[in-house]
Amino acid sequence: MRNSSLLRASVPLLALLIFILSTTTDARTPRSKIRPSFNPVRRETPADTFTTSPLTSPSASQFSPTVRAPKDNIWAPLSHEEATSVVEYLHRHFNLTQAEDAGPWDNEVNVVDLVPPNKTEALSYLDGEGPKPLRWAKASISFGATETPYLQDFAVGPLPLTKKATHWSLDYLTTSGTNRMKNSKADASMVLEFLQNATISIGDITQDLLGHAVKAEDAYPELVTWTQNPPLFEMKAGSHGTEERRTIHWASIFKPLSSGYPFDVATISPQGIFIKVDVTGRDPSKWTVDGWIYNDKYYNSTESFRQAWKQPNFQKVAHRNTVGKWASTDRAGKPFKYDERVPPLTVYPEGKRYAVDFERKYVEWGAFSFYLGFTRDAGLQLFDIRYNGERIIYHIGLQEAVAQYAGEDPFMSNLAYLDSFFGLGSNTMELVDGYDCPHGSTYLDSSVHEDGVSRTYPRSICVFEQDGHLPLQRHTTGRYVEVTKNIQLVVRAVSTVSNYDYTWTYIFSMDGSIEVKVSASGYIFAAFYAHNEEYGYRIREGLSGSMHDHVLNFKVDIDVHGTKNTFAKHAAVAVNQSYPWSSHPRSTMKLDKTWILNEDEGKLEWPRNGQTQYLVLNKDQTNPYGEHPGYRIMPGQGGGGHHLSSPRSEILQNSVGFAREHLYVTKAKDGEVWSSHPWNLLDPGRPVVDFGEYLDGESLEQEDLVLWVNLGMTHIPHTGDLPTTVQTTSQSSFLLLPHNYLPRDPSRRTRQQVRISYGAWLNGSTLVERFGQHEVRGAAFPLREAVGDLEGYGGKVVRLLEES
Template identity: 25%
Template structure:
């Protein structure tokens, strides 16, 4: 005996406690194990490291190792591995910096520091308009000859230069100056002034935040006078420069017609996001005016030409208010609560008033890369399936491609977006005769991709940098995406009696999406396996609406439309407009000595067809059944000129190398082929046409010059009477046969907005194709494994067999 007492009841209680604890511990252990098992299962299912998973993307028909098809009535549940996700992008490792890459943040900082040190700009534009400040920076295109010599090993590195645009308000005679600065890859830089002092008038400069902030201050006093009018007319709305119930839009370009004028037209509109930097012009209000604002002396500025419901002009706010109060004006009064509906009508979210579309809750199809990307990117140089090129972008002009080769053959030196012009027709005050050239506002400025929308998850993103004039700093974004797409159709195919075969259409995509005000532009290139290049530009975003007035005196009996468009929303007209998109296409077909040829597609009598080639023909051969035939005529273009599409007189535009022939003795070339486009309907008498003269031609050809980099100047739509960089003057009849030529290709679309464009315009597109034209000896895809079956089995071929895999989890 140990001398310890023992109670039987006490032992029973202790046993029960131990039993319950064991049960609880076991339950907890089971739960922990279950959760851990689920987590591990989920991890494995989504592709854990070195872990096999059950594939859910295996088709019912797949190719086995022996080249035969295996089929099953239900999808296979084979075990497979996770997809390879190797990085296609590598850092640039060249001895010299990339020639065409977008400006880097470091380069921009260096140039700004240089301009500060040399006193070209002020540290901060505290003097407002009377300051010298940096408006924008872009990469200055290197000289082509220098690039070619450098790449051939016969010349030095051409250097990287920056084109800086500076507002010079501090000068006795202010102006807008552009400088070439560099090389930024060297410690010592120089500056070259690109225009004479005063050549670019100060009043033709682009708008910026400094000027816009002054407008707000000026309007505050006027809108205090108009308070009763705006509250009674616009559902109690009042405007101030700090916390407004509605916003003011100042970009109804141009600000006058003459270069020494500056008359800014403004319009009121309901912004669903208050004073945030967002422009959604669906709820434009019938109140507008103008600001006389030339020069830097704001004491001489004034607001005038007020319109209310298209009634006016009134010299000032007091005159408008007097007319409003004395009953001489027709009035409008939006219903109570109207302002609370603006955001719901403007935001492109799901319509909660209707049920989900059937099966829309099921994820849509997607593509993936079973063994990783088939392209490689070094810096901004892209290599894919025989294609090689450099991709870049410019804040003002947008994206471009350089030094494009296919199977080691020179195809083009440059294919780049150059300009987007938009001209409106509108009967609303403040918004009549709107003319935009978007390079002034920065086609490549407001960039960035919408997740899961602009590019697939497996795309490789390339960074871009631009100078932001509002924050006076550089902004970095990953805006260019590169990926290989599955066309899900045949590049070529034939199914006959003796054999069947084909090649699936895969192509490489290079895409940049940008926002210019209310419109979004998507610019992309598709490179195909057979040597074609598709250039495609699409538009989406918000239309720039005008106020719909049911009692418009210029409206006919049909009260849903007028001369300028349809009613598309509660109080919104969709004004008609166009989008004319210009590209620089510098083809170098196997070298720089090229000739443009126009092939005319004709129908006529047989004698005319034969005489077009042999003028001495005197008799029609008897084997022609009828005296009418199709035929083509060949015209080698000797002088600079421009062409417009006429569907009744079809033409083929060919750029060829007269000194290079294929196996059959035919001169090798590429065809420029519009896919879809519209025509410019403005006549030469229109004041905007000199500045927008590029839009007259679907395809023009000029001799290449370093002094003719662009089809427009970024200031010309603000100086319509004195454009400095307009395209028409480049067509000066120079001899261009067998030399370095450039084609300027313009495509676009005419837009009559309809109710389907509200709240958001679904994608509309235009573009052109560059197509091999006797460039190869035969279809250039038979170095790729395709699908081929013969009836008797004497010949079979299969594309590379893929091993099904599961995508790794994405960030």
């Protein structure tokens, strides 16, 4: 039930889906500006202040140092003007219809984005030796004016466009040899209408079994019918004695509107009736209803279902699934003790301690610096991450978000998502100040160009400092105690793809480490409770928490003292060792060092018991003690990495070659930029990008290495997932840590530490060494500055791409 630019419903059904799912599909009327923030003036009370430093002014929390990025951001998304010029160019060279006027049988531009620059050219520019890489746009075009509709990506450029501009098919970024993909969802709106008509045709049955019937004139019917994703393909005997590849869908009836209840409850409202349809070809008159399932019984036609229902011995399910107030996310129940009091707040008493170049999307904090990028398919990306001015990571960012379900019924058993298809960037929304990010955070906008409009998502990326609330370092003796605060920089964005909200968080620490973390919330996609005890827990009278996997794949293009690196495994292994000072062999452990020398060896699981360190090392260099410098990668929160529980997925097939192990190591190539492609969902067995083909045995010894790292979880929803999943139980992360890379712990540079000397040697006195940090005492800070106003929340801004 995810929304996509490639899926256009008929007007009544689309209105219903928008109302139910609160998707990001926009009306075509552009809004010119964001609503202004609301800042009421009111008198302060004693509760609005607290004590802080004499250096503090009321505006200090908003003060931020300024910085100018050393180079242009060559990964910056296309501007509105650039995207408009590309669309105008394409209309001159192809037979296209304006997006707002296009239907299923038209050709139109779906998405305009950036073709990432080749790394070799980018490094030449960034390191001061070469010219700035040429800027090219990626244009995704839907060709619907044919019996066999298809999609195709083109490079258009260079930008800015001139009379010498050109375009060509982006085949080099595929493994299939062509990015031309048959659009199996070109007629999705007609499929929805076909399914709804099928539901109308059994109105007498649904009235009896579910308590509701759908009528053709219903603007907002009580029951709606949706297909699973991705489409299924079956080989059947054709009219001429040959086998034909047929397009099949299983669909399920849902009851998302309960007495006008306004919450986004569609995915927890299944009703337990399933329909199988054959929608091969583009002529709906040739589509067929091939069967129904109710109460775990299959009927091969609508008539056989009706005849069985009329029999006195027809077995009805004893319960129904009714959505009510229990599905509301609003506050309910007895409040917690003291919960009316203002909770802890984040304050910058002397202003921000990091700097942002808003124009170039560049950030500096401590010894770190990096650029931000953003794509329609994958959202937030980070580039050219440096520590002490030296690059350690060229690119780190999300590649794909997989959700794969299991169940007794054919809908859940065939349900899976590759969310880049729906747009993890285009489903990014404005963050809620003080909730998604602390008030006082720095906010940046993002934008995508899709369906003929430019969408700007104001305040959709946040940057802030946080106290990790666990000391970074401490030690106590009988003479002193020394403790260092764990101050971190955080970059965050949120993607809401239909029922699930994914929070993407990058955490930078003073010891030179980086944590990449994903957390999930939102409404689960539940199953109707009937005959499915082996696939989840019963969580309501008629509801089962359908088990599923989440796999979030990240790319980490790591560079340790240059691009020539080797991947190593350093393992603690059990041995029986003889020593000259021992009368018998001793059971102990040793460090076993091995190298991953080719891509066949680069398919890795996280080590059992944490006994093995995974390292990216530069074999051509050593530190003063003869050790190779590098960075370590290790699992973090939530049990670390995750891959599909059923790696050889019958649903997603060749589209999830990246999701079968925890970690992969490959040689960097300009044609192997992404682990997935949004169109893979249209035909998973014949994907545009098959990650498995990246793993072709090439040497990894002192090569430019790329790590492909999976996060996620197996989610078996329980009653605590109602009404929505909480992020404390659904999070996963990995860490990148310096390993023999620096001469010592770099956090010793911080002033945010204290040493307290005490004891008899000071005759009972206490000496406090603050290392130059400012004391916080003696003045009043307006508490209002630490609490944001939310009345200006706007979501997004839309401009037609044809507008200049």
